[in-house]
Amino acid sequence: MSSTTTKRSCFIGIHKAPPNLSREGFETKAGAIVDAIVALPVVQKNLLKLEIISQNTLMGKHMEVLGLPEPAPTVLMSFEYESLDNLDAMLKDPALRKVFEESDDFGFRKHATAYAADVYTKVDVSDVTAGATVIGVFTSPPQFSEDQLRQKIKEVMDSITDQSIQNLFSYYSVWMQNDAVEEHLLALGFPAPKPLVVVRCETQHLNHMKEIFEHSEVSRLAKELIRDLGFHRDSDSVTESCCFSGDVATKLNNY
Template sequence: MSATPAKHRHAFIGIYTAPTGVSRNEFNGHMTKLMEGAARLPAVKNLRDLNVIYQTDDLHEHVQQLGLPSPPATALVTHGAETRDDMVKYLRDPSIVQLVHDSDHFGLQAGACAFTADLEVQVDKAAESDKRDATRPHGILIFKVPDHLTDETFHAKINSMIEALLAADVTKKHLIKHSKWIQNDDFTDEIKVWNFPQAERVVVLMLECETIESLQEILGHDHIKQVIGDARDHLGLHIDSNCFAADVVSLI
């Protein structure tokens, strides 16, 4: 199945893990306060969408059954803009930059992996549903690119896994949307003002279903386990992977 670019070409994603000693509830509280503050700033008028993705335990057993590690406490923030200028204005806005800098007290910068991305959508049945994206449960799969592989080789192999997943009957039955976030360096200089560490090489896959039970059925299916298991063994997906169920809050 061919992938199509998302409607907005300029996407920015932040993956934030809680520091040692900070519980997920405490970390989420900090993230909620941060993002509610960001949503009130005039700078967000430059964005097409702004979402916060909060981790849940609804896929904990399924992730373990896939041979993947238990995820660290994590929250994601996704941003989309219609034009490059709009994204640059947002990233460089002094009020946004200051808000990010002020969040260092709860470990935002230290646990950050943030980058601009090419956002590809391989399945999108959203037009057939009355629900907004943010009301549907999400499965988040974050895989690190192994040091011994080039980005091109890794993504070619990941794409083979994705094609096998999307071709499965259980996936066709339940999946509403599938998207892939692929790192690019379009805004490397702009992101530097946020004082984040250099982003690790990762790929982010997002699966959306109408119910958490549907997501569980997909990831618990024997064929899906085999497909992911093969990729895990060949690519080392179990190393530093971060996979979990999530609830999405749309701020704009």
């Protein structure tokens, strides 16, 4: 099974809930922002796809076994567009800027990391509907450079899909930062992005995802990665990493 790196015109936003909001309250507000965004004519014309991924607890027990801490309330959004010209057209539209300005009452931009991505894809099975999705957001520990973090994640990813359970995946990729739209996102009011890597994996059925997590070698590799990144339940390290199973909602699809 070969892997590829695809350069899409896309960016992701990782949005953390402020302390005064529950996960449910934050997801409701984030969902309303997304609905307002996709309703704009300039977005309908220039955006190809918008997905929002919110947390669920379907894999909570399995993540606990690995030693993963309970995830902070987080929503992930994925935006895809044809070119920077399309992005420019959206960012210059006063209506879109107004939507983002109105989101500041709950820190939608303030607590976010947004960046353009190069997508390293290990598995992509077409025409399969995901029954389970897991998102991992990994920040660099002090002893890792950004390049070392990327290399570490890719090595673990390759090792996992080299196991006997590789055919259980329907999609498996790593989203790595580039600076293609940093200037544009800063202009939209997002803070400078923190160095991190996002992993997204999907299976057709929930039982397939559970089987992957229960595989002995996958469990060993995952625990090793969690230990190396200082990302575990008994860690004293301050980390913004999180891992969760999620519900994916496609809010716009113009493909």
